[in-house]
Amino acid sequence: MIPAWPALPRVFLSVRDHLPRPPGQDEGLLFHDLSLTELIHLSANAERAAAVDVDSVEGLASDSAALTFLAERLGIRMVITRRPALTLRAVELGCQPLLRIHCLDSTGLERALDGHPGTPVGTALSPGLILAHLAEQQRRMLPPPVLAYGLMRRDEEFDAAWTAGAASVVTSAAGDPAGSGRGRRNHRADPGRRGSKPGHALDKLDERLYNPA
Amino acid sequence: MRRGTSGIKPQSQVAGQNEIARRLSDFPCGAAVKSEAQLEAALDCPPGVVFVLRGDGLEIGSMLRRIHSAGKLAAVHLDLVDGLSSDISGVRWLVRSGADAIISSHSQAVRAVKAEGVTAIQRVLCLSELSVEHGMTAVSRSQPDIVELLPGVILPQVADLVLPRLTVPLLAGGFIRNVKDVDAVLEAGALAVTTTDPALWNL
Structure with missing residues (x-):
């Protein structure tokens, strides 16, 4: 039986060692390229949809124990990894996995898709910019949901990715691509939200985490 | 698509960076081959x-001789050919096999x-802002003769991140599918x- 997970938020705010800005109301948080300690601090009061790029967390192994820790201790059940076997383990643990694919040329894409477990494992395509450049046939081969992950900075790039079939985009841009309302079309609420009141998600976060010295 | 007027001349010896760049400037759609x-x-x-993006690196000499006999220069991807590791010994093997340029991400x-005195082409993999930053830092340290950016089709969207930091010619490869x-x-x-698309080689 294929598990039914909530839809991804239309936008994930990229979070490394600090929050680049307060996230928009409907934005999720994607934690990546940070340390385990930073992940614990930053995710503690996120109170919204959160995902982790497991392979990029310093101090965290890309293994089953790490997934269990993320799910049971941090409450994070959306995970991204380049390891197909780990995505299947994530399914067993009740997590929503996305297989990260480095999409650098056509041959590399085909090879990566050969190792993709397919549904219910989704796809995190890097760089996210490439999605809009793929041929329709190539896009159809990507197991959904598709996350456009990497180098997404401009409004037109978000629009292009959504038009090309992305369920979600990752942004590190200063602006909130969903803020104008464009990004909320087809948005389904509460994708893995862990908190209470929308819009109050990060009130409890230490100010130092927004603007580290 | 030809931009220059100097034409192609057979090259029997290892070519310098200027010769590689000149030829690419003349015909700016380089033929990438995997078969x-x-x-x-x-x-x-x-x-x-x-x-040359595929093949047996240990038996690549005959292929490179054919390329030279056709009046062309050969750039071999050290990281992608079989049989060789991406280290000094692998580099030396390719140089002795006749490679005019060697490509690597390392x-x-x-x-x-x-x-070794041959043209060095360093690949920068554009997956995220962080990977671009790491790639450009690596380029500044290793000082290649040419940089190749992948996936090349996104260059117009990331040029502001890459070009201000480059002092050498830039190639772009990956998902370039048409003249546009x-x-x-x-x-x-x-x-x-x-590009691996032969239709674009004739531009």
């Missing part, structure tokens, strides 16, 4: 540089290529594109 069939087609096409290999893509990438600042 024997593609190689046959590339040898009959205008581009003056053939990019700074150590790029420095070894330069030390080629034009956009060249307009964005690339010296040339590399």
